[in-house]
Amino acid sequence: MKTNYLFEYYPHNSLLFRLNPLFKLIVLIAFCVLSALPNIWTVSISALISLFFTLSSGKHIRTQFFSMWKIFIFFILTGIIKYITSNSIQDGVFFCTRLITMTAAGLLFYSTTKLSALRRLLSKIISKKAADLFVMMLSFLPLIFKTAEELKEARYSRSFKSDKRVLRSFKLITIPLLIEMFQKVDEMADAWYSRGYNSDK
Amino acid sequence: MDKPLISINNLTHTLSNGTKVLDSINLDFYRNSFTVLTGRNGSGKTFLMKHLNGLLLPTEGEVLINNISTEKDSWNARIKVGFVFQNSNTQIIAQTVEDDIAFGLENIGLPSAEIEKRINESAEAMGITSLLEKSPHRISGGEKKRTAIAGIVAMQPDIIIFDEPFAGLDFEGVKLLLRKLIFLKESGTSIIVITHDLEKLLAHADRLVVMSKGKIVGDGNPDAMLKTAAENGIRIPPSENIETMTWLYESSKIK
Numbered sequence: 001m002k003t004n005y006l007f008e009y010y011p012h013n014s015l016l017f018r019l020n021p022l023f024k025l026i027v028l029i030a031f032c033v034l035s036a037l038p039n040i041w042t043v044s045i046s047a048l049i050s051l052f053f054t055l056s057s058g059k060h061i062r063t064q065f066f067s068m069w070k071i072f073i074f075f076i077l078t079g080i081i082k083y084i085t086s087n088s089i090q091d092g093v094f095f096c097t098r099l100i101t102m103t104a105a106g107l108l109f110y111s112t113t114k115l116s117a118l119r120r121l122l123s124k125i126i127s128k129k130a131a132d133l134f135v136m137m138l139s140f141l142p143l144i145f146k147t148a149e150e151l152k153e154a155r156y157s158r159s160f161k162s163d164k165r166v167l168r169s170f171k172l173i174t175i176p177l178l179i180e181m182f183q184k185v186d187e188m189a190d191a192w193y194s195r196g197y198n199s200d201k
Numbered sequence: 202m203d204k205p206l207i208s209i210n211n212l213t214h215t216l217s218n219g220t221k222v223l224d225s226i227n228l229d230f231y232r233n234s235f236t237v238l239t240g241r242n243g244s245g246k247t248f249l250m251k252h253l254n255g256l257l258l259p260t261e262g263e264v265l266i267n268n269i270s271t272e273k274d275s276w277n278a279r280i281k282v283g284f285v286f287q288n289s290n291t292q293i294i295a296q297t298v299e300d301d302i303a304f305g306l307e308n309i310g311l312p313s314a315e316i317e318k319r320i321n322e323s324a325e326a327m328g329i330t331s332l333l334e335k336s337p338h339r340i341s342g343g344e345k346k347r348t349a350i351a352g353i354v355a356m357q358p359d360i361i362i363f364d365e366p367f368a369g370l371d372f373e374g375v376k377l378l379l380r381k382l383i384f385l386k387e388s389g390t391s392i393i394v395i396t397h398d399l400e401k402l403l404a405h406a407d408r409l410v411v412m413s414k415g416k417i418v419g420d421g422n423p424d425a426m427l428k429t430a431a432e433n434g435i436r437i438p439p440s441e442n443i444e445t446m447t448w449l450y451e452s453s454k455i456k
Contacts, residue, residue, distance in 0.1 A: 009296035011334045116300040116307075139294060146338070187291040194254050194284045194292075195352065196308035198276050 007110045007142040010060045016053065016108070021118040022125070028109045035101045038094075047097050050104040061111050065104060075099040115139055129199040136188070140181075147180050148173070204268070205229035206359050206391060207253055207282070211262035214248060214415075222248050224415040225262070230360060235386050236393045237402050237423070240412030241434045246395045247287070249412070250362045253393075254284040267359070280309060283353035283361040287368055289345040298324075298340070298348050299333040305356040323355035327381060343374035350381065360391040367398050375401065399430065400438040411435070 011017075016024075035046040054065050075096045083092025115135045122131035151173050160172065207230040214223040223245050230236060230253075240246050251257040252264050255271045255278030264271045264278070271278045286292040295301035299320055306316045324330045327347040332340055337348055346366065353361055366382070367375050383405060386392055394402055403409065409426035411419035411433055419429030431437045 008336065008338060010336060011297050114296060114300060116295055116303065120307075139296075142338075184291075188294060190251075190256055191286070191292050191294050193275075194256055194279055194286075195305035196276065196279045196356065197304075198308065 007064070007107065007145060008060075009111055009114070009142075010058070012058055012060075012112070014057065014112075016057055016112040019112075020121070021113045022121040024109050024113055025118065028105055031105045032102050035098050035105075040090075040094075043094055043097055043101070046105075047101040050101045050108065054104045054108050057108060057112065061108065064107060064111060068103065068107075071103065072100055075103075110138065110141065132197075132199060136192070140185070140188070143184060144177075144181060147184065148177050151177055151180070203231050205231055206267060208265040208268075209249075209252070209262070210265070212249075212252060212259050212264060213261035214252070214257065215260045222415050223252070226415075226417055228410065228417065228420070230391060230393065232359070232391055233386075233389055234391050234408060235406045236391075236408040236410060237399065237406040238393055238395045238410045238412065239397060239399060239430055239435050244412040244433075245415040246412055247364055248415075250284065250364065250393065250395060253278065253360075253362060254282050255279050256284070280356065281359045283356055283358035285346075285350055285353055285361065285363045285366065287364040289342070289349040292349040292352070293337040293345060296336060297333070298329060298335055298337055298351075301337055301348060302333075302352045302355050305352055309356060319355040319357070323351040326354060326384065327351040328377070341374075343370050343377065346370065346374070346378060347381065350378075354385065354390075358390075360393065361385065362393045362395070364395045365397075366394060367396065367401060397435060399427075399435065403427075403438070 031046055031050065034042045035050075037043070055062055078099070079092040079094075079096030081092075082095045083089050115138055118138075119131055119135040122134060125131075155172055207228075209226050209228040212223055212226040213221060215221050226249060238246050238250070248257065252259060252271065253266070255266075255275030258272050258275065266278045266281050269277050293301050295304055302320045302323060303316050306319055311319070320333070321330070324333055327350055329344060329347050329351055332344060332348065337345060340348065350361075350363075350366075363382070366378055370378060379401060382392065382394070382402075386405065394406075396402060399409075403423045406423050409419070409421065409423040409430065410417060411426060411430050413433045418433055419426045427437050
């Protein structure tokens with residue numbers, strides 16, 4: 001059983017956790033924009049900064065980062081394909097570095113930010129409804145990974161092997177995950193409403 | 202007699218495929234009452250309770266909370282009637298226990314000092330003060346259940362509905378939760394518990410409502426309703442003397 005789910009918040013006492021959530025969100029957006037610029041320096045610096053903070057921000061964030069190795073391999077493969085197709089190694093390296101940088105920055109933001117505080121701050125700037133929707137969407141993210149892990153465990157406990165047949169694996173894990181997620185959206189909405197949530201008040 | 206807190210008048214709920222999940226329900230719930238609602242799986246208990254919390258609206262009839270129809274103001278229903286879901290995982294939505302308790306309070310629009318006060322009070326009442334900074338995904342099933350209850354208790358509703366509160370709890374968890382329920386009852390909160398587990402609660406309840414196929418088939422004093430419950434497929438305690446069923450609560454007080 002996994003003890004660490006992707007994008008799960010762990011209460012911790014450090015500078016990153018104490019920073020204003022809105023400031024962190026702005027930095028994250030700026031970071032993504034910088035790493036998307038076609039300039040070797042901005043991409044390299046943003047990659048170094050995001051990796052430095054990710055790797056120095058506590059064991060649980062490091063563990064979460066390294067648990068994404070499959071996603072990173074996918075990014076690297078995408079970079080290689082881009083290199084082969086556009087015939088420029090720089091393009092390929094840029095592409096996968098950008099993706100890894102953005103993922104690391106997003107993970108860092110997510111794992112160190114209290115969504116309730118972000119919701120309060122955002123609702124002062126944008127409409128309450130939009131802030132609530134944004135936070136609800138974010139709070140759903142760790143739930144997807146947790147549910148996927150639970151579904152996999154349930155299948156593995158019945159001798160299922162995911163590496164055998166990709167289509168079967170899709171049918172047995174991805175489709176139930178989608179169905180489960182739709183149900184969870186309903187349940188989450190019920191949980192919000194049952195506790196006095198009203199987008200207009 | 203007091204005015205009822207909740208008045209259900211001829212409530213019918215028909216699904217889009219024509220199935221009547223609730224059929225002409227008439228019930229009143231009063232202040233300081235402790236009601237146990239029982240019935241077979243699929244008899245409509247949770248459906249009925251979701252109407253009281255304004256999560257569902259009647260297709261016929263009406264549900265009045267403090268004389269205000271849930272159709273006119275479902276937000277009023279959600280503030281006055283707390284609902285503790287059967288599955289605490291569904292109910293807990295924040296990243297820390299403290300934030301989760303605060304969620305409902307923020308929705309009511311309380312000032313932050315009051316929110317903090319109520320968080321501390323309800324956490325203390327539910328014995329989860331030490332968990333406030335923890336992630337709700339990292340606590341035990343019993344602690345999750347108490348976190349979910351604390352989130353509702355903090356909102357100070359007039360009435361709290363518990364849907365199968367003992368499901369999935371170990372014996373110690375059941376005893377602890379029972380103590381909390383009795384504590385809530387003694388502090389003046391009206392309680393409705395949906396359960397199949399009559400033995401744990403009946404000695405403390407002043408009313409037993411039995412449902413079958415979307416209808417109320419029995420409503421009254423627990424002593425008088427036991428036979429009806431048995432006739433409708435509910436396992437009744439081996440001893441029919443309800444007075445003797447306080448053993449669990451008594452044992453929960455022994456350290």
